Amino acid sequence: MSSKKNPTRDRILKTTWELLEDGGASAVRMSDIAKAAKISRQALYLHFPNRAELLVATTRYLDEVYDIEGKLAASRAAPTGRARLHEWVVVWGNYIPKIYGIAKALMALQASDAEAADAWSDRMQAVREGCAAAVAALAGDGVLTSQMTEKEATDALWTLLSVPAWEQLCVTCGWTQDRYIALMQQMAVHMLVDDQAP
Amino acid sequence: MSSKKNPTRDRILKTTWELLEDGGASAVRMSDIAKAAKISRQALYLHFPNRAELLVATTRYLDEVYDIEGKLAASRAAPTGRARLHEWVVVWGNYIPKIYGIAKALMALQASDAEAADAWSDRMQAVREGCAAAVAALAGDGVLTSQMTEKEATDALWTLLSVPAWEQLCVTCGWTQDRYIALMQQMAVHMLVDDQAP
DNA sequence: TGTCAACTTTACACGGTGTAAAGGCAGAAA
DNA sequence: TTTCTGCCTTTACACCGTGTAAAGTTGACA
Numbered sequence: 001m002s003s004k005k006n007p008t009r010d011r012i013l014k015t016t017w018e019l020l021e022d023g024g025a026s027a028v029r030m031s032d033i034a035k036a037a038k039i040s041r042q043a044l045y046l047h048f049p050n051r052a053e054l055l056v057a058t059t060r061y062l063d064e065v066y067d068i069e070g071k072l073a074a075s076r077a078a079p080t081g082r083a084r085l086h087e088w089v090v091v092w093g094n095y096i097p098k099i100y101g102i103a104k105a106l107m108a109l110q111a112s113d114a115e116a117a118d119a120w121s122d123r124m125q126a127v128r129e130g131c132a133a134a135v136a137a138l139a140g141d142g143v144l145t146s147q148m149t150e151k152e153a154t155d156a157l158w159t160l161l162s163v164p165a166w167e168q169l170c171v172t173c174g175w176t177q178d179r180y181i182a183l184m185q186q187m188a189v190h191m192l193v194d195d196q197a198p
Numbered sequence: 199m200s201s202k203k204n205p206t207r208d209r210i211l212k213t214t215w216e217l218l219e220d221g222g223a224s225a226v227r228m229s230d231i232a233k234a235a236k237i238s239r240q241a242l243y244l245h246f247p248n249r250a251e252l253l254v255a256t257t258r259y260l261d262e263v264y265d266i267e268g269k270l271a272a273s274r275a276a277p278t279g280r281a282r283l284h285e286w287v288v289v290w291g292n293y294i295p296k297i298y299g300i301a302k303a304l305m306a307l308q309a310s311d312a313e314a315a316d317a318w319s320d321r322m323q324a325v326r327e328g329c330a331a332a333v334a335a336l337a338g339d340g341v342l343t344s345q346m347t348e349k350e351a352t353d354a355l356w357t358l359l360s361v362p363a364w365e366q367l368c369v370t371c372g373w374t375q376d377r378y379i380a381l382m383q384q385m386a387v388h389m390l391v392d393d394q395a396p
Numbered sequence: 397t398g399t400c401a402a403c404t405t406t407a408c409a410c411g412g413t414g415t416a417a418a419g420g421c422a423g424a425a426a
Numbered sequence: 427t428t429t430c431t432g433c434c435t436t437t438a439c440a441c442c443g444t445g446t447a448a449a450g451t452t453g454a455c456a
Contacts, residue, residue: 030412039434042414043434111303147384162363165363183354191388227443229443243446249445
């Protein structure tokens with residue numbers, strides 16, 4: 001897919017990802033990326049019209065590299081709604097740390113750049129659909145709490161599984177990734193399912 | 199307190215707050231604030247060394263105006279842990295929309311300005327203490343879930359009640375403030391308390 | 397009258413993004 | 427071999443927002 005037919009572009013995407021990977025070094029400038037990719041800053045603009053599109057392209061690149069679609073498809077095979085919810089938390093929850101750096105950069109850009117805001121919102125809409133599917137599966141099993149509508153339940157799960165929430169728990173509060181997944185599964189079920197009887 | 203002995207400074211704070219109030223107009227520049235406060239841009243720098251400190255000072259100003267301390271103190275009087283949690287959700291949850299604009303601006307600044315990051319983190323630490331108090335009250339009543347430590351429960355509640363979570367639910371998803379409060383109370387209890395029997 | 401504080405005006409440095417234009421260079425095509 | 431083409435470099439610059447610097451204005455107060 002991406003790895004043939006335009007090696008420079010791919011090198012730029014890979015470099016961008018590497019520079020943003022940890023998410024600690026907040027200030028990744030176009031010149032930093034250019035230098036790391038061993039290219040002139042101007043050549044960057046021959047491949048991407050601006051910083052926002054470069055960042056968005058990088059997220060798409062990561063989706064490909066990690067085959068997020070494939071993993072998602074697998075989670076759809078879960079037999080019960082609850083199992084599907086658990087799987088969804090695993091798949092998306094474990095993907096967050098990989099995209100965290102780019103996500104952070106894009107979210108920072110949101111404030112000033114409407115185009116970046118739209119792009120990020122689009123990507124998050126895909127996550128919302130995953131949440132909606134899990135909620136629908138719970139509703140199908142008849143175990144969804146009666147205290148929220150399906151939409152509200154989807155919104156709530158989506159928010160619980162958001163990148164800022166992950167950031168606060170795993171970066172600010174120091175949760176391990178494993179603990180995050182385990183507790184998210186628990187919290188999601190407690191929030192969305194009325195009686196805990198298995 | 200703030201309303202005597204330095205009228206210009208107070209006018210600046212009030213203006214800053216007004217400009218940031220809705221949170222929609224993302225780009226509030228120093229020159230915008232100066233113009234709205236009917237002052238030269240340079241005069242701003244006579245009162246505040248930089249944008250970050252102006253924003254932080256504005257949050258403190260709001261704390262005063264809304265007497266957040268007083269309301270917090272009242273919530274401490276709740277008889278049971280669960281009542282205290284409910285009160286805490288009401289007090290803090292209803293304060294979020296008022297500080298949302300400034301919060302958004304400060305959070306955007308966090309990426310580039312370490313000082314702003316520290317300042318915001320300080321303010322959020324105060325919120326965490328409110329969460330810790332509610333969790334401790336639940337633990338004192340013996341109703342805190344056995345599946346998390348007290349620290350983890352505090353972290354989880356803190357994240358549930360974070361500004362980005364409010365933003366996603368009330369701005370992106372269109373929840374009303376009342377519904378937000380009602381569902382947050384429910385979700386918090388379901389997440390933190392084991393058996394739902396009253 | 398003089399002093400002081402608050403404020404204005406003008407000007408500028410800096411850093412980061414994005415634009416513009418001219419030229420280098422390798423490989424394919426004629 | 428020449429020429430064309432695509433990809434890249436170099437240099438230069440405009441724009442924007444933040445923050446600094448310095449000289450001048452104004453009004454109150456003693």
